[in-house]
Structures are given as C-alpha cells and as structure tokens.
Amino acid sequence: MQRSLITLIALLALVGSAIAQKTLTVWSGYPELEPFYAHVAAQFEADNPGVKVEILTQPLRDYERRLMVTLPADSAGDILEISSAFAARLVQNDLIPPLSANLEALVTGGAYADFYIENASFDGTVYGVPLFRGQGALFYNTAMFEAAGLAGPPTTMDEYVEYANILTQRDASGEPTVSGWSLRLGGGGSGIAEKFWTIMHQYGGSIVTQQADGTWAADYANDAGYETLKLYVDLVNKDRVVTPELTGDAQGFQLGTTAMFIRESWVIGDIAAKAPDLPYATAVLPRGTISLPVNLYVTSSDPLASTFVEYVMRSENLRWLLANVGWLPNRQDVDYADIIAATPGLDGFINIPADQVLFTVPPIEPIDEIQTRMAEHLVRAFTDRNLVDNEAGIRAVLQTAANETNDILRRAGLR
Amino acid sequence: MVKFRLPGRTVRGRWAFAYLTLAPVVAIYLYLRIIPISQTFIMSFYEWNLIARRRPFIGLENYAGLMRDQAFITALANTTVIAFGILALSVPSALFVATLLAKPRWLSAVYETAFFLPVVTSMVPATLAWKWILDAKLGPLNQFVGWFGIPPQAWLIKPELAIFSVILLSAWKLLGYNMIIFLVGMRNIPATYYEAAEIDGASPGQRFWFITLPLIRPILLFVSVITVIQSYNVYTQVYVLASDAQGAPGYVVRVLVYDMIENGFRFFRMGYASAEAMILLGIVLVLTAVQFGALRDRR
Numbered sequence: 001m002q003r004s005l006i007t008l009i010a011l012l013a014l015v016g017s018a019i020a021q022k023t024l025t026v027w028s029g030y031p032e033l034e035p036f037y038a039h040v041a042a043q044f045e046a047d048n049p050g051v052k053v054e055i056l057t058q059p060l061r062d063y064e065r066r067l068m069v070t071l072p073a074d075s076a077g078d079i080l081e082i083s084s085a086f087a088a089r090l091v092q093n094d095l096i097p098p099l100s101a102n103l104e105a106l107v108t109g110g111a112y113a114d115f116y117i118e119n120a121s122f123d124g125t126v127y128g129v130p131l132f133r134g135q136g137a138l139f140y141n142t143a144m145f146e147a148a149g150l151a152g153p154p155t156t157m158d159e160y161v162e163y164a165n166i167l168t169q170r171d172a173s174g175e176p177t178v179s180g181w182s183l184r185l186g187g188g189g190s191g192i193a194e195k196f197w198t199i200m201h202q203y204g205g206s207i208v209t210q211q212a213d214g215t216w217a218a219d220y221a222n223d224a225g226y227e228t229l230k231l232y233v234d235l236v237n238k239d240r241v242v243t244p245e246l247t248g249d250a251q252g253f254q255l256g257t258t259a260m261f262i263r264e265s266w267v268i269g270d271i272a273a274k275a276p277d278l279p280y281a282t283a284v285l286p287r288g289t290i291s292l293p294v295n296l297y298v299t300s301s302d303p304l305a306s307t308f309v310e311y312v313m314r315s316e317n318l319r320w321l322l323a324n325v326g327w328l329p330n331r332q333d334v335d336y337a338d339i340i341a342a343t344p345g346l347d348g349f350i351n352i353p354a355d356q357v358l359f360t361v362p363p364i365e366p367i368d369e370i371q372t373r374m375a376e377h378l379v380r381a382f383t384d385r386n387l388v389d390n391e392a393g394i395r396a397v398l399q400t401a402a403n404e405t406n407d408i409l410r411r412a413g414l415r
Numbered sequence: 416m417v418k419f420r421l422p423g424r425t426v427r428g429r430w431a432f433a434y435l436t437l438a439p440v441v442a443i444y445l446y447l448r449i450i451p452i453s454q455t456f457i458m459s460f461y462e463w464n465l466i467a468r469r470r471p472f473i474g475l476e477n478y479a480g481l482m483r484d485q486a487f488i489t490a491l492a493n494t495t496v497i498a499f500g501i502l503a504l505s506v507p508s509a510l511f512v513a514t515l516l517a518k519p520r521w522l523s524a525v526y527e528t529a530f531f532l533p534v535v536t537s538m539v540p541a542t543l544a545w546k547w548i549l550d551a552k553l554g555p556l557n558q559f560v561g562w563f564g565i566p567p568q569a570w571l572i573k574p575e576l577a578i579f580s581v582i583l584l585s586a587w588k589l590l591g592y593n594m595i596i597f598l599v600g601m602r603n604i605p606a607t608y609y610e611a612a613e614i615d616g617a618s619p620g621q622r623f624w625f626i627t628l629p630l631i632r633p634i635l636l637f638v639s640v641i642t643v644i645q646s647y648n649v650y651t652q653v654y655v656l657a658s659d660a661q662g663a664p665g666y667v668v669r670v671l672v673y674d675m676i677e678n679g680f681r682f683f684r685m686g687y688a689s690a691e692a693m694i695l696l697g698i699v700l701v702l703t704a705v706q707f708g709a710l711r712d713r714r
Contacts, residue, residue, distance in 0.1 A: 065680050068465050093466045244572045245551040369682040376486065376669075383572070404485075 024300070024308055025054045027077035029063030032266055036321050037312075044311045051304060071095040071299075078300035079308060081131065084119035084293045088363030091122045096297045098125045100306045103298065106313060116330045119293040119360065128295030129309050130330035132321065135358075136198050136289040137348030139253055139267060140260040143279040144178070153260075153283035157202050160286075161231065164241045167259035180241045182248030182258040183232055185382050193371035194290065194361070196378055198262055200228040201359055202287045208362060208370065208405065216364060216414045220374075221395070221402035229378070229394050233387045244383060254278060262289075268345040269326030282348030288357035293330060322346075366412045370405050377401035452696070455689045463686030465679075470686070477690035487691065490674040493578060497670065498646035500582035501589065506638055508586065509593030514623060516594070517601040527598070531591035538588070542655040545584045546571070549656070571656055577668045584652050589645065593638045600634035601627060636710040640703050647699050648672055671695050 024044075026037050034057045041053035056077060058066065064086060070076040071090060082090070090096050099107065104126045107117055112130050120128035140153050148167050154160045164181035171177050184195035197207050205224025208216050220228075235241040242248065250267045252258035254275035262285065271278050296312060298305045311317065318329035323339045328349055340346045352358075361367055381387055381397045409415035459477055463470045481487045512530055516523050533541060548556050549570035557567040570580045604627065612622050628635075650672035657668060671691065679688030 061681070068680070068683055072466055089466065093468060095466060245569055366682070372677070372681065373486065380574075 022051045023054055025077035026079045028057040028081040029060040031057040036325050040312050040317050044308055076299055078305040080297045082297055085361040085363050085367055089365040091127050096127055098127055103129055103306050111331050111333045116293050120295045128297045130293055131296050132294050132327040132329050134264045134292040135328055135349055136262050136264055138262055138283045142281050144259040156286055165239055168241045176240055179246050179248055179258045182252050182261040183242050185244045190368050190371040192375035198290050200224050203227045216409050218402035218405035221398040225398045226394055232382050236382050237385045237388050265328050265349045266326045282345050284348050284352055291358040291360055366408045370408050373404055374401050455692050458686050459689035459693050461686045465683035465685050477687045481690055490669045490671045493668055494671045497581055497649050498643055501585045501646040502642050505586035505589040505593055509590050510597055513594045513597035530594050533588050534591040538651045539655055542652045546656055549580050581652055581668055596638050600631040604630050639706050643702050644699050
C-alpha cells in the first residue's frame with residue numbers, strides 16, 4: 001500500500017514537472033549552427049529553470065519547405081532563423097508578426113547598420129533581428145599558389161582566369177586533376193545562380209534590378225552577363241580548368257582538388273573541423289561581393305521567446321558564433337578584433353576596402369524561382385561546347401533566360 | 416434431402432451484405448484517392464499559392480501556362496522517353512528471363528531470388544549503388560566499357576546518358592517483379608498444350624509464339640500497364656542520381672514528378688503543380704486505355 005502511494009506520488013511529480021516545463025523551439029536552416037544555438041540554450045536554460053530549448057536544424061531547402069507548410073498551420077517553431085530574401089514573402093502574407101518592443105529597440109538602437117535593419121523590415125516595421133550574413137570571398141590554397149610562383153591572390157577578373165590556368169594540374173591525358181578555380185557548375189538551383197551573380201557583379205551586372213517606377217527587370221542579357229557566361233564556358237570547355245566531374249567547392253578545397261573558389265565564411269569553420277592543416281587564405285573579390293542577411297523571427301507571443309533572442313544577440317555569444325562556426329555576425333557594436341586576429345581566414349570577409357560594392361538578393365517573392373529557372377539555362381550552357389567562341393550563342397542563352405525571368409516577374413505583378 | 420429456396424428478399428439481402436462488406440474499402444478508397452484527386456482537379460483552376468491568402472479562380476490559365484513552360488515540356492519529353500525506355504527494356508527482358516526459368520530446374524529458385532532481389536531493395540540505397548557504378552571517375556561501368564575501347568563517359572552529367580542511366584537502373588529494379596508475374600502466368604499454362612505442339616513438331620520458338628504469348632496476353636497487359644504507370648511516376652532515382660554535395664538539382668534529367676514538386680513545394684504554386692498532376696493522370700489513363708485496347712483478348 002505504502003509502495004503504491006510512493007509510486008503514485010512519484011508519477012504525479014513527474015507529470016507535474018512535465019506540465020510545469022515550458023519548451024521553446026528554435027528552427028534553423030543551417031545545420032552547422034546547431035552547436036551555436038545549443039551553446040546559447042545552455043545559458044538560457046540555466047537562467048530560466050523549467051524552460052527547455054529544443055533546436056531543430058535541417059538543410060536549407062527542406063527547412064524552407066517546412067516553414068511554408070507549418071507557418072500557415074500555426075505550427076512552426078517559436079524562433080525562426082530565415083534569410084531576409086525568403087522571409088519577405090512570409091512577412092507580406094502576415095505569417096510572421098512584428099518584433100516585440102524590446103527587440104525592436106535592440107535592432108534600431110544603433111547596434112546594426114541601416115542595411116541590415118532595412119533587410120529585416122517591411123513597410124517601416126521591423127520583423128527580424130539581424131543575426132549573421134552570408135558573404136562571399138575568395139578562398140585560395142597558399143601552398144598551391146606558392147608552388148605555382150604566384151605571390152598573392154588575383155585582383156582582377158583577367159588575373160582570376162590567368163591564375164586559374166596556371167594553378168590547374170592535369171594528368172597525362174590533359175584532364176584536370178586539380179581545378180585551378182572551382183566554379184559552381186551544379187547543385188541547388190538558386191546556389192548556381194547566386195554564384196554566377198557574384199562573378200557577374202565583378203563585371204557590373206545583376207540578375208534583377210529595380211526600375212525607376214518600382215518594377216523589376218532582368219539585367220543580365222547584357223555585356224556583364226556575356227562576360228560572365230563566356231568565362232564559365234571557356235574555363236569549362238576551352239581551358240579545361242574545371243569540370244563537373246571534378247570534386248570542387250568546399251569539399252574539393254579541403255581535399256586538395258581545388259586551388260581557389262569563392263564561398264561564404266562558414267567554410268572557415270568547416271575547414272577548421274575537417275582539414276585543420278590546410279594552408280589557405282581569403283581575399284576580397286575585385287569589385288565586391290554578396291551579403292545575404294539572415295535574421296531571427298519570433299512567432300510566439302511568449303515573452304521568453306524574445307528573451308531567448310536577446311541571449312542569442314549577446315556579444316559573447318556572437319563572438320562565439322564567429323570564432324566557432326565562421327558565419328559573420330551582423331551586430332556592429334561588438335568587438336571581434338581578437339577573433340579576427342586569431343583567424344587569418346577572416347581577412348577577406350572583414351577587412352573590406354571602402355570602394356567595395358556589396359549586393360544582396362532582393363526580397364521579392366519569386367526570387368528563388370527566378371534564380372532556379374535561370375540556373376537551368378546556365379547549367380546547360382556551362383558544358384555546351386558549341387558556345388566556345390560563340391558570342392551570338394552565349395547572348396542568345398542569356399536572352400532566353402532573361403525573357404523567362406521577366407515572365408516570372410510579370411506573373412508576380414512586379415513588372 | 417431438404418432443399419431450401421431463398422426468397423427474393425434474401426437475394427436482396429445478399430446484395431446488401433455485399434455492399435456492406437465493400438463499403439469500408441470503398442470509403443477508404445474515396446477518402447484516400449477520389450477526394451484528393453478531385454481536390455487536386457479543383458485546385459488546378461486556381462492560382463493557389465501555398466501561403467497567399469488570396470487564391471483567385473483563373474480557369475484554364477495554369478494549363479495554358481504549362482503549354483508555354485519549357486521546363487514542363489522538357490520534363491514531359493524526358494519522362495515519356497524514360498517510361499517507354501523502361502517498358503521496352505524491362506518487359507521483354509523479364510519475359511525472356513521468365514521463359515528461361517518457367518520450367519522448374521535445379522537452382523531455379525536461386526536465380527529467381529537473384530533476379531527478384533532488386534525489387535525488395537529500397538530505391539535510395541539501390542540508386543546510391545548505381546550512382547557509384549555510373550561515377551565518371553571511379554565507376555566500374557567506365558572500366559567495363561573501357562575494355563571495348565570506349566572512353567570514359569559522364570553517365571550522370573550528359574543529359575542523354577543520364578536518361579539512359581535512369582532507364583537502365585529502373586529496368587533493373589523492375590525486372591524481377593515483372594519476371595515473377597510472367598512466371599506465374601507461364602507456369603499455369605497446361606503442359607498438355609506444349610506436349611501436343613511438340614508432337615506436331617513445333618520448335619521452341621513456335622511454342623513460345625503460338626502458345627505462351629497468346630495465353631499470357633492478359634498478364635502481358637497487366638505488366639505493361641503497371642510498368643508504364645510506375646515509370647511515368649519516376650522520381651526517386653532521378654533525384655538521388657542527380658544529387659551532389661550541393662543538392663539535387665534535377666536539371667540533368669528533369670521529370671514530371673520533380674517539376675511538380677519544384678512548382679508545388681519550392682515555388683509554392685500549388686495550383687500550377689495540380690494542373691501538372693492532372694496532366695500526368697490524363698496521360699497515364701490514356702496510355703492505359705490504349706494498352707487495354709491493343710492487348711485485349713479479341714476472341
């Protein structure tokens with residue numbers, strides 16, 4: 001009898017504690033950020049007994065799909081990490097509420113540059129807290145550069161092509177075994193277009209630009225687009241500096257099958273984890289690079305959710321993010337100097353000359369569709385040998401893709 | 416012996432009992448098939464964005480848009496080539512293997528198991544194995560073709576080779592299933608037919624052509640229909656074969672289901688994706704009807 005009573009009390013206590021425990025859910029589309037959120041969650045849980053923080057991360061595209069299904073059903077996480085470009089359509093459809101007063105004060109109180117506040121706002125209302133940015137820079141293998149007699153990173157697009165040819169290593173048949181410059185030739189659609197956009201930006205081009213009347217138009221069926229696509233076509237088909245078969249990107253760089261490539265700062269953390277002895281450095285691109293802000297959005301009305309975001313934005317946590325993951329925090333009133341000094345790889349991301357021009361993916365609803373559809377044309381063109389020394393052919397590919405882009409914009413009421 | 420005669424009411428009772436027992440199955444079928452298909456059909460006439468609050472009726476605009484959509488046309492062409500390629504490869508080869516194994520011999524069961532093994536293997540691991548086989552740098556297929564003086568091929572990168580690779584993999588995966596169905600049919604053909612034909616001096620080829628083939632015609636119809644339906648729904652193998660470290664673009668071999676998923680769950684154009692689904696359903700229904708017409712017993 002006594003034993004039964006004790007068991008019953010223990011069960012009630014267990015049920016009671018389960019009921020008393022509150023759970024906050026944090027969702028992210030960047031699996032490499034899970035340790036960061038876990039780091040913050042540990043502090044938060046220690047300060048808020050009875051609150052448990054659950055972190056869910058998954059690959060970006062799957063995550064975006066999950067958001068689109070769960071947000072209308074009001075079953076998404078309490079705190080969502082979303083890029084400003086993707087969040088725009090969610091905000092415009094009232095699926096994300098504005099920030100609480102204290103978080104809005106944090107964002108507009110001088111801690112962030114106007115660029116990031118604008119990208120976290122819609123119609124003058126702040127919806128997101130800027131967390132980090134995806135910013136591109138050149139990663140180059142210093143040992144390979146030294147072996148090839150190259151003193152430093154390329155600084156013009158002509159030098160990029162020249163160095164790529166010098167750095168390429170080939171087998172007896174002339175096929176590349178080490179790519180002099182790994183270009184994104186496949187993978188997720190928007191990623192292909194985004195990388196193409198970054199290189200086209202060096203020639204002054206853009207995938208879409210806003211017109212004086214507020215509408216949008218494709219802006220790559222022009223000289224900048226031509227120069228960029230020609231560069232890809234030549235490096236793949238004529239110079240054979242890079243091929244779709246060769247392992248490239250971050251993986252290839254870490255394996256030593258790529259001498260240089262353009263990527264975001266997360267690669268620094270990835271290299272530290274997977275190839276800590278890799279001799280490399282980073283450098284700014286000739287004209288400027290992409291800067292894609294990612295923000296935290298709060299869907300829960302529970303004040304604890306906003307409090308958790310404040311924890312995330314604490315200076316010590318943002319420093320942890322930079323030092324351990326590599327993504328660049330957007331909060332500008334935090335001193336990152338010692339971390340930058342200890343991580344030479346951050347040079348190309350932080351020490352940006354004043355004349356550099358940054359660009360971002362515009363927060364228009366069909367931008368992902370535009371980039372994905374454009375990427376299809378690009379992927380086919382990259383390996384099309386008929387486009388070698390064929391200016392008319394290259395321009396025709398760009399024109400066809402641009403027409404499609406304009407059709408998508410028109411359908412979305414943006415043109 | 417007393418003979419009971421069932422009154423008319425009892426006959427009606429039997430019918431009622433039949434309907435009653437069928438009702439749960441019909442209800443489940445309605446709920447899981449007919450209602451979703453009907454809703455998809457209705458959605459195909461709307462501009463149905465997954466998150467938009469306004470979902471206007473646009474009539475046939477989604478269907479008209481598909482006719483102008485190059486990605487859809489490419490997907491439709493690729494899927495058709497793949498579906499008929501799989502049909503052309505898997506059905507005759509399954510028929511051939513079944514013919515060889517029709518008469519139970521020593522080790523027949525071992526061979527049947529070996530051919531059936533791919534059917535019970537999950538599509539993803541099976542495709543991953545093929546991805547390695549087809550790898551341009553390390554794949555054994557390139558080593559194999561190298562013995563015949565053929566240079567290494569980019570099986571998963573060149574679109575036409577990638578389509579061939581998908582057909583090869585899918586036919587390999589289906590062969591065992593089709594073979595088992597053919598075997599069941601062939602083993603049910605009375606031996607007396609063959610004995611009579613043998614006495615009449617018919618060759619093995621003649622016996623196959625004039626006895627086996629006509630008698631398994633309904634099975635051939637079933638296998639062909641199932642193969643075409645399955646092949647038009649090709650997706651997993653394309654997704655896995657085309658994926659790399661950067662994701663699964665599906666550009667190399669764009670197929671209908673991939674296009675539908677992309678429009679519905681990436682661009683969130685559910686109405687447009689629904690129109691694609693209805694076109695796919697229409698194609699499969701028409702092809703099934705054509706196959707029924709062509710292979711129907713004309714006695």
